Amino acid sequence: MSIQEFLIPLLAASVIAGTPILYAALGELITERAGIINLGVEGIMLIGAVSGFMMAVTTGSPWLGLLASMLAGGAVALIHAFLTITLRANQVVSGLALTIFGTGLSGYLGKAYIGIPVEKPFGIIPLGPLADIPYIGPIFFQHDALVYISYVLVVIIWYFMFHTRPGLNLRALGENPAAMDALGLNVFYLRYIYVMAGGALGGIGGAYLSLAYAPSWLENMTAGRGWIAVALVIFALWNPWRALMGAYLFGGIDALGFRLQVLGYQISPFFLQMLPYLFTVIILVFVVARQKGRLTAPGALGLSYDREER
Amino acid sequence: MNRLTFKLEKRLTPSPVMVFIIPLISVLLALLLGGIFLVLTGENPLTVYSLMFVDSLGSKYGLTETMVKAIPLMLTSLGVSLAFKMKLWNIGAEGQLYMGAMAATWLPLTFPALPIYLMLPGMIILGMIAGGLWALLTAIPRAIWKVNEIITTLMLNYVAILWVDFLVYGPWRDPEGSNFPITASFAEAARLPGLGDSRVHTGLFFALALAVILAIVFKYSRWGYSINVIGSSERAARYAGMNIKRNILLVMFLSGAISGLAGMAEVSGIIGKLQHGISPGYGYTAIIVAWLSKLNPLAILIVSVLFGALQVGGYAVQVEGVPAAVATMLQGAILFFVLGGEVLTNYRLKLVSQKGEELSK
Secondary structure, eight states: OOTTTTHHHHHHHHHHHHHHHHHHHHHHHHHHHTTOOOTTHHHHHHHHHHHHHHHHHHHSOHHHHHHHHHHHHHHHHHHHHIIIIISOOOHHHHHHHHHHHHHHHHHHHHGGGTTOOOSSOOOBOOOGGGGGSTTHHHHHSSSBHHHHHHHHHHHHHHHHHHHSHHHHHHHHHHHOHHHHHHTTOOHHHHHHHHHHHHHHHHHHHHHHIIIIISOSOOTTTTTTHHHHHHHHHHHTTTOHHHHHHHHHHHHHHHHHHHHHHHTTOOOOHHHHHHHHHHHHHHHHHHHHHHTTTOOOOOTTTTOOOOGGGO | OOOEEEEEEEOSSOOHHHHHHHHHHHHHHHHHHHHHHHHHTTOOHHHHHHHHHHHHHSSHHHHHHHHHHHHHHHHHHHHHHHHHHTTOOOOOHHHHHHHHHHHHHHHHHHOTTOOHHHHHHHHHHHHHHHHHHHHHHHHHHHHHHOOOHHHHHHHHHHHHHHHHHHHHHTTTOOTTSTTOSBOOOOOGGGSOOBSTTSSOBTHHHHHHHHHHHHHHHHHHOHHHHHHHHHHHOHHHHHHTTOOHHHHHHHHHHHHHHHHHHHHHHIIIIIISSOBTTOOSSHHHHHHHHHHHTTTOHHHHHHHHHHHHHHHHHHHHHHTTTOOTHHHHHHHHHHHHHHHHHHHHHHEEEEEEEOHHHHHHO
16 A cells, blocks of 8 residues: 555544534633633534535525634623633633533434535535645645634734734733723723634534535534644644644544544444544643643633732 | 722622522522513523423422432532532533443443442442542642643543443444444433432432531531631631641542542433433532532532532433523523622622722822
8 A cells, every 4th residue: 555545644634523523722821821721612613614504505605604603603702701810710611511502402402414415515615736746736735715714823823922912812812811901901802802713613623514614514423633623732742833733633533533444454343433632631631741731721711810810 | 980880799608598599599580680681682581480390390200300410510510519619620520420431330340240239339430430530530630730620631531431332333232233322221220210200219318428428527527627727718727737638649539439429320310321422511500509509518518409400401302492501501691690799698799988988089
């Protein structure tokens, strides 16, 4: 078996399988950089997946579906923002509530859409001459538009975070909100923005599953990808480039199982399905252990900000 | 300009009135929100709710089914509440339940002829150890390197469910089960006796006994006190010389063991075999029950019955073509309102003038 026949398709599949996780992880990354943990990613992705799918089926346009998924993801993230930022509720429990709520809501809304095909999912668009570069082309540039947008998004978020003034403020927001407040920045308002933006990205992650990857709606179709995205943010040490690499690594594990089966290896499909989850646990333990527990997590992550307690 | 605005002022002690009223109002508000949602999606909320209510609490059969669902909820909720007390976010009750069920199943499958006095205690011990060890897998990295236990416990849920699937679709499948993913049925000695002739089984007493034990431990024992201290301030606990790492391991093991017992009770008391999908998400609902009960073991017993009813009601509305997911949605909404309401327990809402703010800017 040659590289062309096995490795290239595997790497290309890794990119595709990694893309929904990448979107969700980028969303969680900016949310956490602003100092808020959102464990509702799984629920947000499901709501994004179902709302995007419903919109795309109704209107026939995957792009309108994408828009719907962003709006829906942002809207449910708003619940989390209100509870944790304004009402200072426990961020862990609020996120869990969001995941449970999102699972229920998406299951409810999507019931009538199970088994329905989407007329126009996101199709493959080879990216001009880039697609013809040997090895690189088939791996990175023969995908759908959402994959290309995710490349651009990583660059934008990285540049924004590390090379712009508002990006510096974002990072400071998660490190020391009191100092930001003293500088006259509205901590509450900014955190709302970033939590909702994170939710919108999570929504896209879900829509990628229902409009490009699958493309169809199935109850609980995210299958833990939202949680993997949360883990990935830690693995990525809150850096968008590492998030990209991590997402493709997880995508690769996902794709590998499927490919091994196709090649006729006698491994139980149940074990292959376990791989991404086991891999997440192992790599999380490995990364955290290597950092000796001293992660470069945003300093004020998970703490609600109370002006009176400055 | 003298603008009036609301301000949150921290209460010195949580309001005792609010502690009781908030959960009640939360449930009502969640039902109201769910009702609006049902109207928007073209359902009649009164029909749906009355169906849910009647089918779960309005008949002897309904009540029985509600209790049947309440038992695993009680046990898993008690399990997670123990961990939550120490601010250990064990989200893995679902997986611990599956592993407990799996280990408990091994005994009657391997030694079907054991007498009941060996069989049932053996299944209980195996179920608890398996659930406990499954939780311990995440507690060890948590204790040593502070690896986020939320993610690891949750990931292991998927692994445990797939592992059980592997067994019931593969090596443990009943050869006479006409290819269904089920194991052979347990011998009578491996079945927890029912109460009277109902489906409610003696697993209920496990939950009642555990709730009382935990309530006493939390309230009167030194160990219960130290768990509370570690939960509220790790630093204070360290200064007081409490062994935090050991307690992380111990609490997680016990937390998992209790959920493992839930799994044992489910296969032994209800199903009588191991099969695919033995839990409709008890381990996740447990998180809500525990939080709604303010981690109070005795409150957990009552709230579990309520959520058992919600579960049964969810199945009931399916007959009318309403997806059962409506129950899950309501659960999430209830937790939202409880969380939002907690602000009123811990803070006082005050109307203040914003004048001072304006001047200082």
